[in-house]
Amino acid sequence: MAKTSTGILHATRNDLGANAREVSVGVLNAALADAIDLTNGVRMAHWTVRGPQFAALHALFETFYDQLGGTTDEIAERVVQLGGTPDGTTQLVGAKSRLEPYPAGLRDGMDHVKALAARYAALAKEVRAGIAATGDAGDADTSDLLTGFSRTLDKGLWMLEAHLG
Ligand SMILES: [Fe+2]
Numbered sequence: 001m002a003k004t005s006t007g008i009l010h011a012t013r014n015d016l017g018a019n020a021r022e023v024s025v026g027v028l029n030a031a032l033a034d035a036i037d038l039t040n041g042v043r044m045a046h047w048t049v050r051g052p053q054f055a056a057l058h059a060l061f062e063t064f065y066d067q068l069g070g071t072t073d074e075i076a077e078r079v080v081q082l083g084g085t086p087d088g089t090t091q092l093v094g095a096k097s098r099l100e101p102y103p104a105g106l107r108d109g110m111d112h113v114k115a116l117a118a119r120y121a122a123l124a125k126e127v128r129a130g131i132a133a134t135g136d137a138g139d140a141d142t143s144d145l146l147t148g149f150s151r152t153l154d155k156g157l158w159m160l161e162a163h164l165g
Pocket residue numbers: 046062
């Protein structure tokens with residue numbers, strides 16, 4: 001089992017209490033692993049998609065992983081701001097991600113759309129739970145960051161489901 005950083009906080013002048021920071025670092029690190037895992041799934045879809053909608057899906061998946069890349073950076077940097085260490089290595093992501101493993105053999109465009117829609121929905125659900133947990137712990141800023149992320153995931157889910165009729 002890979003070691004994670006949650007619970008070991010570095011000193012900071014940030015005025016949030018240790019409990020709030022500890023809750024947020026745990027929630028953020030869980031979301032970070034999921035988001036990096038999802039990014040890699042989207043990249044697999046971008047690389048391997050085949051079929052009549054190739055051009056549109058190849059381009060759409062690129063916008064998705066660009067968005068996810070920006071968000072994962074924000075999440076990881078907030079972990080550090082709160083005194084934590086991002087669980088961002090390949091090994092930690094593999095050990096911690098709550099998403100179903102992305103199937104390596106997918107090729108058909110709609111199979112990729114369905115696989116990504118399931119994972120966008122699953123991650124949005126986890127992130128929404130994190131919005132509440134960090135808000136209740138007193139960290140409105142992390143709650144706000146996660147709120148923005150959930151909105152991005154919901155929009156991505158809409159775009160994916162629009163392909164499915
Ligand atoms: Fe590319």
